[in-house]
Amino acid sequence: MATQRISIFPLPGAILFPGLQLPLHIFEPRYRALVTDALARNRQIGMIQPERPEEGSPLFKVGCIGRIGDVETTQDGRFDIVLEGVSRFAVVEELDVTTQYRQVTGELIEDPSHQTLSAIARADFEREARRFADAQGYSVDWGSVSQLDDETLIDGVSQIAPFDHASKQALLEADDLASRCELLVQLMQFYGKRDGDEGRVTLQ
Known part of the structure; x- marks a missing residue:
């Protein structure tokens, strides 16, 4: 390399x-x-x-x-x-x-170009993203989201997601788009859980 x-x-x-x-x-x-x-x-x-x-x-x-x-x-x-x-x-x-x-x-690092997700993985991601956005009170134009290609969607959400720096680093280091998507779903599920006294959970 x-x-x-x-x-x-x-x-x-x-x-x-x-x-x-x-x-x-x-x-x-x-x-x-x-x-x-x-x-x-x-x-x-x-x-x-x-x-x-x-x-x-x-x-x-x-x-x-x-x-x-x-x-x-x-x-x-x-x-x-x-x-x-x-x-x-x-x-x-x-x-x-x-x-x-x-x-x-x-x-x-030579990343493959034009990576795509399976239809099931894309659907699972969008479903979890809707849950996460609703739980966090985010307003999202889901019509525009559905028009994004897989790479732009997954990498874009990874870049702006409100996770701690260790979580964001794990997303950056994921080997490929499918792995990043799977981790992103897991992180949204994790961060979607709240403790009323402690506030938002983190991986730190």
């Missing part, structure tokens, strides 16, 4: 999938430098979650390279960008660098 040097943006709770978009507001000086350098090179940034929110925390092993699409710069030097998912990657090693931001060597 191909490897490359990747400048990373470690952000808890944020994952990106190939083919999807992630809007980001960049305000910290080190990540403003990251975006500035990326724009001068290949416009690519690696999104990856740290295992803990503390500074310098170890990284999870899988992230996703995003290409900077839309860019808006504020007068004080901040950026509003939209990352477009290119490829998942597995971290080989973190590099010793002098840049303000962290860099890794990553091995690109």
